[in-house]
Amino acid sequence: MAVEYASMLSKHAFFKGLRSEVVDLVAGCAQEIEFSAGQYICHEDDQADQFYVLVHGHVALQIASPGRGARTFLTIGAGEVFGVNWLVAPYRWTYDAKALDDTKAVVLNAVCLRRKCEADHDLGFELMKRVMPVLIERLHVCRIQLLDLYLKQN
Amino acid sequence: MSITAIHKHNVIDMHDMQQLVPKLARVKSCFSDGPDVSTIEVEMADGAPVDYAPGQFNMLTVFGVGEAAISISGAPDGSRLIHTIRDVGAVSQALMRLKPGDQLGLRGPFGVGWPVRAAQSKDVLIVAGGLGLAPLRSVLYHILAHRVQFGVVTLLYGARRPADILYQSEIANWRESCEINVVMTVDHADVEWPGRVGVVTQLIDQAEFQSQNTLAMICGPEVMMRFVASALVDREIDAENIFLSMERNMKCAIGHCGHCQFGPNFLCRDGPVLSYKKLRPLLKVKEL
Numbered sequence: 010m011a012v013e014y015a016s017m018l019s020k021h022a023f024f025k026g027l028r029s030e031v032v033d034l035v036a037g038c039a040q041e042i043e044f045s046a047g048q049y050i051c052h053e054d055d056q057a058d059q060f061y062v063l064v065h066g067h068v069a070l071q072i073a074s075p076g077r078g079a080r081t082f083l084t085i086g087a088g089e090v091f092g093v094n095w096l097v098a099p100y101r102w103t104y105d106a107k108a109l110d111d112t113k114a115v116v117l118n119a120v121c122l123r124r125k126c127e128a129d130h131d132l133g134f135e136l137m138k139r140v141m142p143v144l145i146e147r148l149h150v151c152r153i154q155l156l157d158l159y160l161k162q163n
Numbered sequence: 164m165s166i167t168a169i170h171k172h173n174v175i176d177m178h179d180m181q182q183l184v185p186k187l188a189r190v191k192s193c194f195s196d197g198p199d200v201s202t203i204e205v206e207m208a209d210g211a212p213v214d215y216a217p218g219q220f221n222m223l224t225v226f227g228v229g230e231a232a233i234s235i236s237g238a239p240d241g242s243r244l245i246h247t248i249r250d251v252g253a254v255s256q257a258l259m260r261l262k263p264g265d266q267l268g269l270r271g272p273f274g275v276g277w278p279v280r281a282a283q284s285k286d287v288l289i290v291a292g293g294l295g296l297a298p299l300r301s302v303l304y305h306i307l308a309h310r311v312q313f314g315v316v317t318l319l320y321g322a323r324r325p326a327d328i329l330y331q332s333e334i335a336n337w338r339e340s341c342e343i344n345v346v347m348t349v350d351h352a353d354v355e356w357p358g359r360v361g362v363v364t365q366l367i368d369q370a371e372f373q374s375q376n377t378l379a380m381i382c383g384p385e386v387m388m389r390f391v392a393s394a395l396v397d398r399e400i401d402a403e404n405i406f407l408s409m410e411r412n413m414k415c416a417i418g419h420c421g422h423c424q425f426g427p428n429f430l431c432r433d434g435p436v437l438s439y440k441k442l443r444p445l446l447k448v449k450e451l
């Protein structure tokens with residue numbers, strides 16, 4: 010099974026260029042998972058012990074607001090990841106994630122991954138090098154959304 | 164030569180004078196294209212056809228109110244002269260309030276449009292933000308009318324909210340026809356929106372194109388265009404093959420008054436469409 014996950018992960022954009030022995034380490038924490046359209050994957054305030062590597066489909070990241078329902082602030086597609094909360098204490102989800110269509114992902118057990126990163130700082134550094142651009146990109150997207158560029162006055 | 168006026172170092176001749184005088188036109192039809200946005204079809208009062216290239220603009224006058232530069236958003240086959248207008252101030256609001264049969268003034272078409280000829284046999288990536296889809300629609304019409312001349316054609320479109328998406332039924336038709344790939348996103352979603360949420364730069368990774376044989380056309384708010392253009396350079400599209408439609412206040416629209424000056428360019432005459440290679444250093448200059 011781990012071999013199959015290693016092959017899936019090495020093809021994914023997030024792990025592109027990662028040495029095969031490092032991919033094998035990550036694959037040891039992996040499991041394949043599927044969600045049907047409309048199904049919630051995680052909920053705000055739950056323990057963030059999963060890191061999702063999206064293989065197929067789309068996921069909406071949402072925050073519910075009273076009287077206005079679930080508000081999607083970002084969608085994630087195949088080739089992307091979500092759940093970087095696994096890296097930083099208190100390891101808690103800060104949003105809900107809902108599958109928009111039938112979705113397939115490789116889910117990495119964060120407890121397993123954190124343990125491996127502590128034991129092997131090279132692995133930790135490799136993962137950090139991949140998580141950081143995602144965070145920077147999301148921060149940039151967030152800034153642009155906040156600027157509300159398409160508003161008349163802008 | 165009959166010289167009628169001298170302004171700065173420029174000579175204004177009879178031809179220029181004629182271009183400064185609006186011709187009488189009439190609104191043929193109009194319809195709402197979302198909150199604060201209307202699309203109007205215009206015909207010349209004398210029935211003369213108006214030839215234009217995709218990406219060019221007209222100066223539209225509402226008598227007693229003023230004049231504004233408005234892109235031509237119809238098919239460049241001379242059949243229909245269409246403009247999409249967003250109410251942002253006195254003139255645009257007055258334009259939006261025009262009804263079928265109302266008169267208006269029209270000067271144009273002006274400017275350098277999209278490089279459709281250079282795009283032939285290439286993959287074409289069209290990136291629109293908000294109202295920026297209006298001047299790009301005419302190039303999309305052109306491409307669809309001459310589809311075999313182009314490679315893979317992709318439209319990436321970002322709007323503020325689902326309700327602000329322009330030309331919704333037409334986009335649905337484009338999607339269905341499979342002639343072009345359409346990927347859309349909104350900055351802010353409502354509960355019913357089933358599509359993507361995020362900014363248009365994030366869509367670039369969804370587009371299929373051969374970087375070395377791709378021509379990109381971008382129109383939208385300047386900040387959006389800067390980030391899109393630099394993301395396309397990161398995807399190895401040559402800056403020479405990336406084109407932006409720039410917007411600055413226009414007055415004369417014939418390269419005399421300097422209102423639209425952007426570095427060494429008068430956008431009404433040298434633009435509004437210019438290559439990123441030319442624009443890149445200028446876009447870094449604040450307050451230009």
Ligand SMILES: Cc1cc2nc3c(=O)[nH]c(=O)nc-3n(C[C@H](O)[C@H](O)[C@H](O)COP(=O)(O)OP(=O)(O)OC[C@H]3O[C@@H](n4cnc5c(N)ncnc54)[C@H](O)[C@@H]3O)c2cc1C
Binds near residue numbers: 161298435
């Ligand atoms: C080549 C080109 C193509 C264009 N195509 C289109 C098009 O297809 N559709 C369309 O709707 N528009 C288009 N525009 C934009 C349009 O020409 C301008 O928005 C025009 O200024 C509208 O005139 P107005 O009188 O309605 O608004 P204005 O009163 O000129 O106001 C326009 C904007 O400027 C701001 N503004 C006004 N005065 C000031 C001030 N003193 N200080 C700071 N900000 C101020 C306003 O808040 C508003 O956001 C185009 C512009 C160009 C150059």
Ligand code: FES
Binds near residue numbers: 413418421424431
């Ligand atoms: S608007 Fe007068 S020079 Fe361009």
